[in-house]
Amino acid sequence: MSKYVQYGCGFSAPEQWTNYDASPTLRFERLPLLGKLYTRNQQRFPANVKYGDIVSGLPEQAGSCDGVYCSHVLEHLSYQDFIMALKNTYALLKPGGVFRGVVPDLKAAVLAYVENKNGLESPASELMRQTMLGVETRSKGLGGAIKNIYGNAKHLWMWDYPSLRFELKKAGFRDIRPAAFGDSADPYFVFVEEESRFDQAAAFECFK
Secondary structure, three states: OOOEEEOOOOOOOOOOOEEOOOOHHHHHOOOOOOOHOHHHHOOOOOOEEEEEEOOOOOOOOOOEEEEEEEEOHHHHHHHHHHHHHHHHHHHHEEEEEEEEEOOOOOOHHHHHHHOOOOOOHHHHHHHHHHOOOOOOOOHHHHHHHHHHOOOOOOOOEEEEEHHHHHHHHHOOOOEEEEOOOOOOOOHHHHOOOHHHHHHHHEEEEEOO
16 A cells, blocks of 8 residues: 655645644644644644654654655754654655655755845845744743744755755665656655745655
8 A cells, every 4th residue: 555654744734645743833732622722823733634753753664655745844954853854754765765855945045145136225134034044033931932942933954956965865865856846757746745835946856
């Protein structure tokens, strides 16, 4: 039986895939009683989303997956956590299994900053906002401290395609190539990919 896993799915959880997310909000929403009363977010995680962190390892059997996908997830990891995520992704796949992923493209953001074709008066500020590397405001108090420790909204390590290819190769992946929306030969990726996520992004496909 075929098995396809997406991690860091957010609210995008196609039924054809097994979907995981490591959001603290998801964990809270799934608490008995209290979770059902939690209404801070306008949108709740779909019922088929499971809690799982690719860095510590997903509750899936090694070598069981035909395909793994992640979209705008890896840039939220520290470099060392990124390395562990690749290692754990590789372990999940069957021999010949496919891994596709998308991240914001650091090269595209830097070129836009250098060229400043829109004539922005503060291009550096726009770069920091676009890459989510800057800290525009700092949350204070106990809630802010908890958010800083457990939140995962910031970008911690940005990537371009050559850097991704280098790390994927080190992790053992083969036949690594740049990817575009909808260009996989595996039809299951049609269910999980969103075209807008490939805009100004570095995307890849590779195999175990």
